[in-house]
Amino acid sequence: MKIAFHGAARAVTGSKHLITLKNNKQILLDCGLFQGMGEVTEGLNESFGFHPEQVTYMILSHAHIDHCGLLPRLVAEGFSGPVFCTPATMELARILLLDSAKINEQDAEYANRHIKRVEDQEMPLYTEADVQKTLSQFKVVAYQEDHEVDEQISVRFTDAGHIIGSAAVHLSIREDGKNHRVTFSGDVGRYGDLILKSPQTYSQADYIIMESTYGDSLHKDLKPIETSLREIIQQTCVVKKGKLIIPAFSVGRTQELLFALNALELKNQLPDLRYYVDSPLSLEATEVLKNHPESYNSGVKALMKRDDDVFSFKGLKFIESVQESKALNNDPRPCVIIASSGMAEGGRVRHHIRNNIDQPKNTILMVGYASPGSLAGKLIAGRRSVWMFGEEYDVLAEVKSIQSMSAHGDYEDLLHFLACQDPDKVKQLFLVHGEYEVQQKFAQRIREKGFKHIAIPEYHQEFEL
Structure with missing residues (x-):
């Protein structure tokens, strides 16, 4: 049995991990789009590094585009097998992939x-x-x-607590008279998430493929999300009379923002303003989240007894048409605009940034991970000018960041995810989905917990298991 890493290898996007058995069956874990990697992004998305028609089964951890966004190309190039995922992941993948196809065609x-x-x-x-x-x-x-894929392979999903439907994937593969247990973490959520249940424990694995996005960061030392949001809204929109632009992924991050803003309203702390979600996709994703209350944590379920819609509040409006979106640029009144994409690499938020970046009274607020090569990453890094739509723009607006809003767990969460495992029984642990420097630091933390065999795969690198 072999495993090759064709994406999210010493990088954060493009998740693709291919297991090949001795009888040539192939299991692909995720098939994500590369995002925010500058000029090389397009080329990375056009070549898989393997033959799609030879893949037997595909297993999807969750519906974020950097995990599912190349599935239609995989199918177009010959993959004809089943795609296994949780029910909510299928619902979200439907709306995200249709939207992605529309953008690609346009x-x-x-x-x-x-x-x-x-x-x-x-x-x-x-x-x-x-x-x-x-x-x-x-x-x-x-x-x-425990779902039997065939007589040799079975799969089990446990809740990863990252977004609705997100799962850690646990494979049981019988080969050479032995049972090999492979766990793929997908993206690990946070223990004590605003909305979702914490990641579930799982049985002992022989091999673990582990995400490491925030392998060198702690979120808990930062201000509470609600406090940070209230202060930024107050300073930008009330004191300076400016606009607050928030790039946010349509799935997960936008709903967390709405939940936090609703919580402020319940405490009578939400400034009386107009709050826009400028993303038709976010409206659909919010409806999917509302349809799956079984995934909510106990705190949200308790709140729902006195608030029947925890994602809505006074002043909130979802923008659907392009005309309405453009009209926001000509409205001088202070407001909060939440729009995708989260890394500001495309979508309507890029237009809102362009129209508001040159005014000191405005603020651009990042609420999660952004790869260094993305527009959001460049703004977080403090660039004083950026390129958009073929032109250079001076960054005069204030740029702020709330890292604690990441749907990814920090290094304590990631170590917690591994805590149910006996390190002596793990034959190999692979770190994926992270920047290389971060992964090296996280690898050291894992070694301190007793895990001895840790690898940080390079792009397209293959290992014998």
């Missing part, structure tokens, strides 16, 4: 406007038709259910 159309020769025209990574075919291959598996 981008290709825009790029081809002035290219006359058909052979020179740019093709989208995939189309809506590719997404529909992909969705027809989805098969849902409930949490804590």
